Amino acid sequence: MTEPVNVLVAVAWPYASGARHIGHLAGAYLPADIFARQQRLLGNRVLMVSGSDVHGTPITVRAEAEGVDPQDIVDRYHGEILRHWEQLGISWDLYTTTGTENHAKVTQEMFLAQFENGHIDKRVSEQFFDPEVQRFLPDRYVEGECPYCGYAEARGDQCDNCGKTLDPIDLINPRSKLSGAIPEPRETEHFYFRYSDFNQQIRNYLDTKSHWRPHVLNFAKGWLEDEGLQDRAITRDIEWGIDLPVDDLGPGKKIYVWYDAVIGYLSASKEWAASETNPAGDPESWREWWENPAARHVYFIGKDNIPFHALFWPAQLMGVGNLHLPDEIPANQYVTFKGGKASASRGVGLTIADALDMFQPDALRFALAAALPEQADTEVSDEEIGRRINEELVATWGNLVNRVLSMVNKNCDAQIPDTPGSDPEDSDLLAAVDAAFVEAADQFHASELRAALRTAMKTAQATNGYLNATEPWRLQKTDPNRASEVLHTALSAINGVRVLFAPFLPWSSATLDEILGVPSGWKREPLVPGRPIGKPTPLFTKVDLETSDVEV
RNA sequence: GGCGACGUAGCUCAGUUGGUAAGAGUGCUCGACUCAUAAUCGAGAGGUCGUGGGUUCGAGUCCCACCGUCGCUACCA
Numbered sequence: 001m002t003e004p005v006n007v008l009v010a011v012a013w014p015y016a017s018g019a020r021h022i023g024h025l026a027g028a029y030l031p032a033d034i035f036a037r038q039q040r041l042l043g044n045r046v047l048m049v050s051g052s053d054v055h056g057t058p059i060t061v062r063a064e065a066e067g068v069d070p071q072d073i074v075d076r077y078h079g080e081i082l083r084h085w086e087q088l089g090i091s092w093d094l095y096t097t098t099g100t101e102n103h104a105k106v107t108q109e110m111f112l113a114q115f116e117n118g119h120i121d122k123r124v125s126e127q128f129f130d131p132e133v134q135r136f137l138p139d140r141y142v143e144g145e146c147p148y149c150g151y152a153e154a155r156g157d158q159c160d161n162c163g164k165t166l167d168p169i170d171l172i173n174p175r176s177k178l179s180g181a182i183p184e185p186r187e188t189e190h191f192y193f194r195y196s197d198f199n200q201q202i203r204n205y206l207d208t209k210s211h212w213r214p215h216v217l218n219f220a221k222g223w224l225e226d227e228g229l230q231d232r233a234i235t236r237d238i239e240w241g242i243d244l245p246v247d248d249l250g251p252g253k254k255i256y257v258w259y260d261a262v263i264g265y266l267s268a269s270k271e272w273a274a275s276e277t278n279p280a281g282d283p284e285s286w287r288e289w290w291e292n293p294a295a296r297h298v299y300f301i302g303k304d305n306i307p308f309h310a311l312f313w314p315a316q317l318m319g320v321g322n323l324h325l326p327d328e329i330p331a332n333q334y335v336t337f338k339g340g341k342a343s344a345s346r347g348v349g350l351t352i353a354d355a356l357d358m359f360q361p362d363a364l365r366f367a368l369a370a371a372l373p374e375q376a377d378t379e380v381s382d383e384e385i386g387r388r389i390n391e392e393l394v395a396t397w398g399n400l401v402n403r404v405l406s407m408v409n410k411n412c413d414a415q416i417p418d419t420p421g422s423d424p425e426d427s428d429l430l431a432a433v434d435a436a437f438v439e440a441a442d443q444f445h446a447s448e449l450r451a452a453l454r455t456a457m458k459t460a461q462a463t464n465g466y467l468n469a470t471e472p473w474r475l476q477k478t479d480p481n482r483a484s485e486v487l488h489t490a491l492s493a494i495n496g497v498r499v500l501f502a503p504f505l506p507w508s509s510a511t512l513d514e515i516l517g518v519p520s521g522w523k524r525e526p527l528v529p530g531r532p533i534g535k536p537t538p539l540f541t542k543v544d545l546e547t548s549d550v551e552v
Numbered sequence: 553g554g555c556g557a558c559g560u561a562g563c564u565c566a567g568u569u570g571g572u573a574a575g576a577g578u579g580c581u582c583g584a585c586u587c588a589u590a591a592u593c594g595a596g597a598g599g600u601c602g603u604g605g606g607u608u609c610g611a612g613u614c615c616c617a618c619c620g621u622c623g624c625u626a627c628c629a
Contacts, residue, residue, distance in 0.1 A: 012629085053629080057627080057629090058628065058629085138627050138628095141626075141627095147591095157625085157626095157628090168627095169557090215556075215557065218556070219555090222555065223626085228627075232627085256627075257574085257629075258627080258628090258629065261629070272626075302629095303623080303624085304624075305629065306627095307624095313628095323599075333623085334622085336586080341622075370565095370577085371564070371565085375558095375565085376557070376558055377589085378565075379563090379564065379565095381564095383563095384564065387563085387578070387579090391578060394591080396591090399589060400591095401588095401589080402588055403587055403588030403592080405588095407587050407588080411587090450565085461592090464592050464593065466582085466592085467583065467587075467588090467592075468592060469593080472587095473586075473587040473588095502554090513596095536588095543591075548581055
């Protein structure tokens with residue numbers, strides 16, 4: 001085995017502002033977890049972090065709409081998100097929030113380092129101010145008539161009718177979304193991160209990523225070619241956010257979520273290192289991931305997040321220096337429902353809570369993993385999920401385990417037989433399983449998780465085929481010795497196949513661990529003869545598509 | 553409006569740098585088997601690769617136009 005690698009599995013930070021849907025799950029959290037689990041089995045040192053983003057406009061909007069404090073919104077949804085991770089078996093090393101003291105501290109340290117390095121400066125701009133509620137208004141809080149198409153409900157950032165990008169100053173008859181008052185332009189001073197300092201460096205960086213998915217690379221490079229990176233304000237006139245580490249702007253200014261959310265990857269790593277769950281017990285051990293050129297950083301995000309992870313975050317890291325840049329950004333496309341992007345707020349597609357009500361966690365994971373939108377938007381539906389579960393997971397893998405364990409239970413005194421077979425068909429099957437480990441490992445390395453799942457399925461089908469060819473139920477009557485050999489071989493194959501499935505199916509894998517023993521790595525291990533297997537119960541149950549409220 | 557992606561068997565999708573008669577899973581048909589969650593295994597049928605041009609000895613794979621779907625457009629992240 002090769003030297004263990006320090007792998008950072010960095011996963012997009014969900015807003016703690018509402019229900020998450022299975023598009024989010026399939027886009028980032030599930031593939032990240034599958035990848036992390038496989039990397040651990042491979043022997044790599046995995047640090048998988050993320051957390052809830054507690055800042056940002058959606059949260060303040062929701063809090064205002066409900067008349068509560070933003071923290072109330074955060075507490076409610078962060079708790080719900082945590083429960084879902086637990087039910088789904090998402091194996092975080094740390095899932096935190098951007099609301100911690102640690103995150104504020106790390107953000108401020110980064111700010112200061114970049115400030116020292118000359119990449120942050122102060123600028124004055126004009127923004128709309130609502131005289132009634134005495135607040136500066138974000139672009140989308142200004143509404144008015146679109147100067148291009150005359151649409152009356154255009155927002156300050158964009159017109160929903162004609163799709164044009166707007167500057168709120170250009171709106172005809174602008175009004176505040178908060179109070180309806182007529183906003184007035186006022187000068188305000190903010191800190192800007194000089195992203196433009198890094199145009200060339202980012203370009204060079206992207207040139208080393210020619211293996212990235214085309215849609216990721218095209219998007220990032222296109223951005224650079226069109227206008228290049230532009231300096232952006234990283235503070236706002238708001239109350240909900242992280243304090244500035246310098247106080248010369250006056251009161252009422254906070255660091256804006258765009259800048260601080262991505263810093264969560266680093267701050268969470270530091271929080272983990274200082275926590276009890278760090279086996280090394282060394283608060284400085286985050287450096288083994290962040291200041292180690294041999295480490296591998298893999299970011300799991302949806303495609304809407306590409307500019308932040310392929311452009312802005314690397315630039316911010318460069319602005320500090322000596323911190324590891326993203327190595328892989330296998331951004332997924334969207335899961336679509338009847339042609340449209342999933343959206344919990346618009347009621348398109350299943351929320352995670354809905355899906356967990358309808359399906360076993362492993363079954364849901366399987367169905368989504370088989371349909372990960374790795375290359376293109378992928379259409380899923382309740383029926384499709386149920387079909388995948390019944391026709392593929394239960395029929396091929398669940399049934400295989402059940403049929404073999406049942407025969408062993410009946411014919412081998414309910415314990416693992418010590419009767420390895422040596423016929424060519426025996427060794428062929430086991431060789432095929434062993435080869436699948438190599439094939440699937442390559443697929444994991446290339447972030448082709450769907451293909452890796454297919455590889456696992458292929459070995460299950462091969463094992464089913466082996467049984468149909470050898471017919472141990474018939475041998476049991478004519479040649480019991482050979483029957484035991486066949487069952488031993490089939491069980492050996494399953495002992496490998498279940499490891500191939502383990503990253504995808506943590507819950508049922510744990511059940512098999514109890515029966516066959518805990519696997520020590522990414523390989524097929526010898527059986528433990530004499531180990532009692534008990535009376536088998538099916539790993540999965542079929543979904544009743546008739547009675548579920550499935551629209552056909 | 554601009555940019556980008558996609559449009560391949562009924563369904564969900566693969567198809568490396570253009571090149572031996574277009575693939576997988578599922579569904580469907582037929583056969584085998586009956587240990588197993590009416591599960592499994594084998595065989596077969598099924599596609600003018602959105603439309604129309606072009607480049608090439610040769611294009612699903614490159615170029616142009618068009619049609620259709622979707623996404624992004626930097627104060628949502």
